[in-house]
Amino acid sequence: MNRDGLGGWKVAAYEAFGDLRLRPALDLLARVPELPAGALVDLGCGSGAAASALRARFPGRRLIGVDRASEMLAKAAPLLDEAIEADIADWGPAAAALIFSNAALHWLPDHATLIPALFAALAPGGVLAVQMPGQLDRPSHRTMIGAAAAIRPDLFCGWKPFPGPLPLPDYAGLLPRAGLDLWETEYLQRLGPADGGGHPVRAFVSATGARPILALLDAAERARFEAGWDEALGAAYPVGPDGCCWFPFRRFFFVARSIGSG
Template sequence: MPADWNASLYLKFEDQRTRPARDLLAQVPRATAGFVVDLGCGPGNSTELLAERFPDAQVLGLDTSPDMIAAARRRLPAARFELADVSALELPQPADVIFANAVLQWVPDHAALLPRLMSLLAPGGVLAVQMPDNLEEPAHVAMRETAMAGPWADKLAAATGARTVLPDPTAYYDLLAPRARSVDLWHTVYNHPLDGVPAIVEWLKSTGLRPFVDPLEGDERAQFLEEYAARLADFYLPRVDGKVLLAFPRFFMVAVK
């Protein structure tokens, strides 16, 4: 069984992680909503944005991680949070907003899920999705190279396929357009100033690195992270103030039913 997500580690970079959710929500064209669903709600940072935007709405946060759900409940006791698998989503009623910030990239064949998500919306409802589109960035290329080059290669063979490169935006448009009144698609590249390569490793340990480090233990895990950090140092060079810039491309979709 995969290790649970770590809410505390995830929240070390809360401001940077929440910014894409804030940018996505800014493009949701609704003034009011009665029922709002946050898929992959994590520790509730994105759910909090939804609750503030739609104060009269019933807000439901869903995640597969018990640790994330526990953190979300502590953060927003007035909202409802449940353990649930996005790929088998059932809702008690049609939603006015389905918000999926940085979750669908972990769902196998997630593109095929989009028509189902649209079907769960009320008329005029909005599906808002953000996914990292960063598998060709040096930080992720180095994960795969480190995995394949070390004594742990067999253990980590499956890790390299935990996520797949996102389809072209045209594929998403063709899935959504027949089911939507409007579809908005865009990319944003964030450049996060971080405190050196160790901070990049810390950032990714709670997300992209999990499939690589979870199967390893003790000295083996430490060695993997050391070799991974050494590869990163060739690409993420200190800027004038000593920080490094982590380029982070993300893909956004907003579809109105």
Template sequence: MARDGDRWNADQYLKFSGPRFRPGLDLLAQAPVADPASIVDLGCGTGDLTLAIQARFLKARITGMDNSPDMLAKARKHGADIDWVEADLMRWTPKTPADLVYSNAVLQWVPDHPTVLRHVAGMVSATGGLAIQMPRNFNAPSHVLARETAAGPRWKDRIGSALLRDPVADPDVYYRLLGDLGFSHIDIWETEYLHVLEGDDPVLEWVKGTALTPVFALIDGQERADFVAEYGAALRIAYPKQPDGRTLFPFRRIFLTARR
């Protein structure tokens, strides 16, 4: 789940493993291939969802690909019979096309989705399928406030353009792209999860593990602490604690499944 070097912190990412992994499990439940002999998990991260894939398809040969050494170190500790590969998504293809290519919360990090999907489609066998999930909440307060903070006078020259703005297209765009790539049985839907988070500043802790990674790649030490404090104050207003002490975090995602 990483790009541009290893800026990922597996422990930070796993702080909210339950709500983070739920969309991936929902995607797996809708896998478009009933009995794949080979599966690729693109951006496998810590490998927890790769294990769920293995549990669902016990006979399949599974490859988990990621370009974060920290994430893959966690994945390898599972001890599972899975081929873990460190690689850049746009520079890697499996040795042979896979019957199922699964990608959970990864492709939003890679620009130019027509090119991305063409590359990913080349990983799919002649009778295989795709299962993709991406966040589509880049206009939510969590992301808007990060961009606004980064555009402030102290930060704009350092990190003003580092954050993703809206890398994920509308559903109809993906329908046409997948059709042009020779896929049929295309199913696209969106879900908005209402994550109920525990603890202090939980939305800030969530985005530290994902959306803020481009910022953390550019600033460290006191600068990072100052940015986080400024942004965190805005988040507390946008996502106040409920009377029961929990924090509600709406999160919209798009799901794509298709097969040849």
């Protein structure tokens, strides 16, 4: 794997926290207004966690899933009308009624170009609905980068493992001809003991945000990284006698409806 990749997705590890990861998708979907005619696109659909909810909200619509991870897309395919293996940055939709993206776009850089391009692909009156984690400045991710840099400082020379979203108000400037709804939510998540030991927050983040770092470490480096990260996480998120901890997790949301052009 090179520095531009994300490494392989482990479906079971990702789905171990399925309820916690689905909740923001349902909150996003609840704010989507009625749609014009056209297909639904689940952009970065992963293993298809949101597919049933999308079908229930908008029955009878064609549902298209797009994801670059073949192992995740294979799990999603039976829930979709069409499964497209593609990088979001290279994929071009045509007149979609809804482009729905839950926890995917933060992996891509250059939102100043990407977001207007996605919005332009909507049918008249169509909706772009996006949710992204907002954790990059939180202890979960600061300690992760610190632990990795202590072992391999070269990793971060000119490289960002996750470009991350823009400040939320910036999206209003990127979508001037949209009916726009922006908000953020912090979920206080209770994480149980991690299978195989280690801090519960490490188990949660390792299935997603830590993947680009883990993919660049050999076995010995990974063991040192995880030990150092566990120690830092223990100070930031104390674990109780039952092996559980409370984990605040921030999410960014926006829903943009096309209101015409010209």
